[in-house]
Amino acid sequence: MVAMILDIGSWILLLTGSFFCLTGGLGLLRFPDFFTRIHAASLTDTLGASLILIGLMLQVDSWLTFVKLMLILLFSLLAGTTASHAIARAALKSGLRPLTAAKLAQQRGESSSKPS
Amino acid sequence: MRHILALSTMLSAFWLVNSGHYKPLLLFFMVVSVLLVVGLCHALDVVDGESQPLNLTFTIPAYWLWLIWQVVISNIDVARRVWMGVDSISPQVIMVTADQKSDLGIVIYANSITLTPGTVSIDLEGNQISVHALTEQSAADLLTGEMNRRVCRVER
Amino acid sequence: MFAATSLALLVVMGLALARAFGGPTLYDRILAVNNFGTKTVLLIAVMDFLGGRPAFLDIAIVYALINFIAIIGVLRFFEYSTRKDVEED
Numbered sequence: 001m002v003a004m005i006l007d008i009g010s011w012i013l014l015l016t017g018s019f020f021c022l023t024g025g026l027g028l029l030r031f032p033d034f035f036t037r038i039h040a041a042s043l044t045d046t047l048g049a050s051l052i053l054i055g056l057m058l059q060v061d062s063w064l065t066f067v068k069l070m071l072i073l074l075f076s077l078l079a080g081t082t083a084s085h086a087i088a089r090a091a092l093k094s095g096l097r098p099l100t101a102a103k104l105a106q107q108r109g110e111s112s113s114k115p116s
Numbered sequence: 117m118r119h120i121l122a123l124s125t126m127l128s129a130f131w132l133v134n135s136g137h138y139k140p141l142l143l144f145f146m147v148v149s150v151l152l153v154v155g156l157c158h159a160l161d162v163v164d165g166e167s168q169p170l171n172l173t174f175t176i177p178a179y180w181l182w183l184i185w186q187v188v189i190s191n192i193d194v195a196r197r198v199w200m201g202v203d204s205i206s207p208q209v210i211m212v213t214a215d216q217k218s219d220l221g222i223v224i225y226a227n228s229i230t231l232t233p234g235t236v237s238i239d240l241e242g243n244q245i246s247v248h249a250l251t252e253q254s255a256a257d258l259l260t261g262e263m264n265r266r267v268c269r270v271e272r
Numbered sequence: 273m274f275a276a277t278s279l280a281l282l283v284v285m286g287l288a289l290a291r292a293f294g295g296p297t298l299y300d301r302i303l304a305v306n307n308f309g310t311k312t313v314l315l316i317a318v319m320d321f322l323g324g325r326p327a328f329l330d331i332a333i334v335y336a337l338i339n340f341i342a343i344i345g346v347l348r349f350f351e352y353s354t355r356k357d358v359e360e361d
Contacts, residue, residue, distance in 0.1 A: 015277075
């Protein structure tokens with residue numbers, strides 16, 4: 001009985017995680033410029049990865065495996081944010097500017113503030 | 117001293133979890149390698165309150181819970197925007213001020229901003245963080261300063 | 273169920289590869305490769321369970337570490353090699 005509930009819970013988590021990963025991958029292709037694509041990538045890195053790993057955690061048979069999955073989860077959260085920030089900062093320093101122009105700027109009038 | 121002890125405990129736990137074997141010989145190797153790494157870190161002078169923030173031990177779990185909740189909410193929002201298409205987003209760059217007293221607090225704040233989908237910190241100068249926000253809503257949420265206040269409370 | 277998850281992950285990796293090949297800027301490509309790497313870690317973990325006996329989780333941990341270091345290394349490399357051009361602009 002308990003095993004069945006765990007199984008169903010882990011299936012739901014795995015499916016939701018896959019859905020978020022797919023959404024992130026789609027956003028990576030759909031969004032118009034580099035800085036918006038970071039948001040799509042962080043979508044798969046945070047909730048997508050967490051849900052899949054937690055789903056796997058419900059299926060483990062030894063606590064060692066559980067702790068290893070936990071380590072992967074913690075590390076991917078930490079490294080994901082650091083890598084996102086590093087890529088965004090490097091892009092900014094190399095002269096790439098966020099897209100606020102074109103039709104998006106027409107709606108707004110002007111971009112709110114320019115990064116130095 | 118506290119920090120060296122904390123680092124040794126962390127490293128030993130990491131070794132035990134990753135090895136899974138508890139024979140005397142392997143435990144001996146564990147002690148040797150932990151001593152080596154702690155010695156190296158001590159020589160590099162990186163064992164201090166910044167790499168081992170022990171004073172945050174009791175205040176940070178509550179913040180983590182709140183942060184996880186924020187991450188879930190903003191994930192759902194961003195996922196909706198992906199499916200709705202390009203017309204639903206309005207990217208913009210805003211500046212926020214970090215009120216934390218220590219560098220560590222500012223780093224926690226900036227990393228929390230990046231961890232939440234919809235907002236990415238792209239530059240940091242002094243205590244001014246440039247944030248790229250995906251939508252007006254996510255920018256407005258950040259500008260209310262709730263996350264800033266909560267990180268300040270963690271730091272204390 | 274693990275098969276469905278790994279299939280979804282493979283599709284995501286395909287999408288990331290498409291962005292890596294087609295990305296207009298260098299940083300799009302780096303972002304896509306980073307995303308590809310984190311999905312590989314997940315794929316290794318899921319495939320492990322698909323096989324029935326988790327044995328490769330250590331490899332997933334090591335892959336996550338190497339992926340992170342590699343991205344930072346590549347960023348450093350391009351930071352130093354492109355800075356000159358930017359200053360000339």
